[in-house]
Amino acid sequence: MKPQLSHVGIYVRDAEPMIRFYQEVLGLTVTDRGLSTSSKAPIVFMSANPTQHHQFVLVQGRKDDGPSTVNQLSFKVETLDEIRAIAQKVKARGITTIRQTSHGNAWSIYFPDPEGNFIEIYMDTPWHVAQPHGDPMDFSKSDAKIHAWTEKIVRADPTFKPKDAREMELAQILETQ
Numbered sequence: 001m002k003p004q005l006s007h008v009g010i011y012v013r014d015a016e017p018m019i020r021f022y023q024e025v026l027g028l029t030v031t032d033r034g035l036s037t038s039s040k041a042p043i044v045f046m047s048a049n050p051t052q053h054h055q056f057v058l059v060q061g062r063k064d065d066g067p068s069t070v071n072q073l074s075f076k077v078e079t080l081d082e083i084r085a086i087a088q089k090v091k092a093r094g095i096t097t098i099r100q101t102s103h104g105n106a107w108s109i110y111f112p113d114p115e116g117n118f119i120e121i122y123m124d125t126p127w128h129v130a131q132p133h134g135d136p137m138d139f140s141k142s143d144a145k146i147h148a149w150t151e152k153i154v155r156a157d158p159t160f161k162p163k164d165a166r167e168m169e170l171a172q173i174l175e176t177q
Helices: 015-026 080-092 143-155 162-175
Strands: 008-012 031-035 042-047 056-060 072-078 099-102 106-110 118-124
Touching: 015 031, 015 042, 015 056, 015 080, 072 099, 080 106, 080 118, 080 143
Parallel strands: 008 056, 072 118
Antiparallel strands: 031 042, 042 056, 099 106, 106 118
């Protein structure tokens, strides 16, 4: 079996506000905390999955003036309503920079956490188009309108195929490597 990505860790300036943000906005739970075995800095483990001790790790140690080195932290959900609910929680925290995007193969929102790391909340669509692909969209529309609008766009793309057909192709590629 090839290695599978299971969790990510980031350096933070102040763990406590970050913990509250990830608990309140994304529903993550602190599963452990202590001192890093390598740096001896405070470390916090978080998860939303009872079978995974941690999916997300916060390590104290980012310099006060240190920029984020994170491109994005992506969290998958199952429904458009979950995306909308998280967007409302983000707005309630005063965050107004929320980008809404259809990638053809996924619907996403992007926003910064309290330390400026970008977060993506997304769900898969039943379609595939070559990436990168991004169309600004509006999650205030009904699920049916979002589905119809996205399907019309992706079917016009010459790289379009159903998601399951692309997954079969990827499985064959990965088997040969």
